[in-house]
Amino acid sequence: MDRNRLQHQVACMRRSLFDQGYLDEPFIQLEELQDDANPNFVQEIVTLFYTDSARLIQNIEHALNSRPIDFDKLDDYMHQFKGSSSSIGAKKVTNECTVFREYCSAENAEGCIRSFQQVKQEYAILRRKLEVYLQMVRQAAVSRTA
Amino acid sequence: MVLGIDASSSSLSNKNLSVLVVDDDPLIRMLHDNYLKHFGLKPHVVENGKEAVKLFQLGIYFNLILMDNEMPIMNGVEATKVLRDMGSTSMIVGVTSRGSPSEMQTFMEAGLDFCFEKPLTFDMIDFILKELNMNDDDDDDTNN
Numbered sequence: 001m002d003r004n005r006l007q008h009q010v011a012c013m014r015r016s017l018f019d020q021g022y023l024d025e026p027f028i029q030l031e032e033l034q035d036d037a038n039p040n041f042v043q044e045i046v047t048l049f050y051t052d053s054a055r056l057i058q059n060i061e062h063a064l065n066s067r068p069i070d071f072d073k074l075d076d077y078m079h080q081f082k083g084s085s086s087s088i089g090a091k092k093v094t095n096e097c098t099v100f101r102e103y104c105s106a107e108n109a110e111g112c113i114r115s116f117q118q119v120k121q122e123y124a125i126l127r128r129k130l131e132v133y134l135q136m137v138r139q140a141a142v143s144r145t146a
Numbered sequence: 147m148v149l150g151i152d153a154s155s156s157s158l159s160n161k162n163l164s165v166l167v168v169d170d171d172p173l174i175r176m177l178h179d180n181y182l183k184h185f186g187l188k189p190h191v192v193e194n195g196k197e198a199v200k201l202f203q204l205g206i207y208f209n210l211i212l213m214d215n216e217m218p219i220m221n222g223v224e225a226t227k228v229l230r231d232m233g234s235t236s237m238i239v240g241v242t243s244r245g246s247p248s249e250m251q252t253f254m255e256a257g258l259d260f261c262f263e264k265p266l267t268f269d270m271i272d273f274i275l276k277e278l279n280m281n282d283d284d285d286d287d288t289n290n
Contacts, residue, residue, distance in 0.1 A: 032268075048176060
């Protein structure tokens with residue numbers, strides 16, 4: 001596929017990620033930092049986000065499975081998760097983290113477990129979409145103009 | 147909407163400013179490090195408040211310190227208090243994940259110049275650098 005078509009597809013997908021609320025303002029800042037001197041910056045940050053998230057998700061799972069539940073610890077982990085997801089502009093994930101933290105401060109175990117499923121789901125969806133999007137960006141970058 | 151902050155015009159005057167980023171999250175450290183480089187700065191980066199205090203004790207001065215609050219070993223509130231008690235005159239800007247007014251107030255009372263909620267935006271950095279450059283100008287005036 002030629003470069004123009006690919007670039008057009010990239011632009012469309014990018015717009016829909018923002019329009020549908022998966023991504024927010026901070027992601028634009030990441031994109032602004034990507035240039036010839038820093039050509040893979042977005043991918044590097046996103047990869048770091050995946051690593052961070054995997055660790056925090058595991059910690060939260062463990063904390064939710066402990067009896068009694070340590071709500072302070074849970075809140076600590078989730079606030080870290082919220083911090084990094086909001087910093088890259090992962091809007092839906094961040095919103096679900098906020099819901100979780102509300103259940104956490106109310107010490108509502110069932111609410112926490114339910115909302116954590118939502119957090120994981122939004123994270124999985126975003127990750128899939130980002131992987132597709134960034135792969136398209138890479139393809140467009142190396143493709144030839146027809 | 148992004149205002150398209152033009153960092154290039156200010157990056158010449160920013161080259162003489164020394165900045166320290168203090169955050170336990172490697173993602174945030176990398177982000178803020180790159181954001182500041184975008185504005186023509188070369189930040190030092192450490193992972194908790196104790197490391198920041200150590201640098202001060204070694205006599206290393208920073209014009210600006212970006213201080214996270216929630217960190218292990220020594221958090222932002224403690225580190226800011228210790229630095230001020232030890233006589234630090236750096237501009238210290240708190241960057242916190244917890245937005246509650248009482249937490250931000252506690253953090254400010256520790257000795258911050260400004261406190262922002264994460265995520266840090268280009269607008270915030272632009273504001274901070276303008277404040278820094280203004281302070282430098284004031285110092286020059288009083289020395290004349």
